Amino acid sequence: GESVGLHLPTLSVQEGDNSIINCAYSNSASDYFIWYKQESGKGPQFIIDIRSNMDKRQGQRVTVLLNKTVKHLSLQIAATQPGDSAVYFCAGNTFAGGTSYGKLTFGQGTILTVHP
Amino acid sequence: DTEVTQTPKHLVMGMTNKKSLKCEQHMGHRAMYWYKQKAKKPPELMFVYSYEKLSINESVPSRFSPECPNSSLLNLHLHALQPEDSALYLCASSQGFLFGRNQPQHFGDGTRLSIL
Numbered sequence: 620g621e622s623v624g625l626h627l628p629t630l631s632v633q634e635g636d637n638s639i640i641n642c643a644y645s646n647s648a649s650d651y652f653i654w655y656k657q658e659s660g661k662g663p664q665f666i667i668d669i670r671s672n673m674d675k676r677q678g679q680r681v682t683v684l685l686n687k688t689v690k691h692l693s694l695q696i697a698a699t700q701p702g703d704s705a706v707y708f709c710a711g712n713t714f715a716g717g718t719s720y721g722k723l724t725f726g727q728g729t730i731l732t733v734h735p
Numbered sequence: 736d737t738e739v740t741q742t743p744k745h746l747v748m749g750m751t752n753k754k755s756l757k758c759e760q761h762m763g764h765r766a767m768y769w770y771k772q773k774a775k776k777p778p779e780l781m782f783v784y785s786y787e788k789l790s791i792n793e794s795v796p797s798r799f800s801p802e803c804p805n806s807s808l809l810n811l812h813l814h815a816l817q818p819e820d821s822a823l824y825l826c827a828s829s830q831g832f833l834f835g836r837n838q839p840q841h842f843g844d845g846t847r848l849s850i851l
Contacts (some may be wrong), residue, residue, distance in 0.1 A: 660844070668839050725779075
């Protein structure tokens, strides 16, 4: 079955550094990938997404890279700030044919801690 | 602030109680989801509603009963729960596949459920 996993469970960085969070997926049928940020006591918050026909997408301070050859994606956060401290989940999405919904499979999550 | 609203934020109930969790979204999304999240784990899909019809039940025990009264509301009825059902219950919604591209799921902040 599908699995989406992360290489490292925790990441500690200094404020101002760039952060890179990695994720591997196993199901080639995943055609859409999402990164979520989850702060303590809150639900997952959408950060950025990427479709399988792309290899890079940039947002505000964030970049997602997708390497379909090795089934790997990463989230890069530029100039990391203390407010970026949270758990980050990648999720692979598969749409069933003819449906309006997607089925997400989450990775295990990476805890990002940013030190002032 | 999240556009998916969940109530209550916290719920403590005994194993013989009956209670309901509520979820509301006004983004016009036609797919709605229930997830269960244990501490330090990723969300796990429970149910998917598409156009107010149950589309996916991930082999969830019958003590959890979902209901979709209309396109904006999603309920989760709870009865005779077990202590291991204590978790954060998250609701999400999505537009699915729109204008030729995938759309992300948006999450509420969840209901923290404790079973005594």
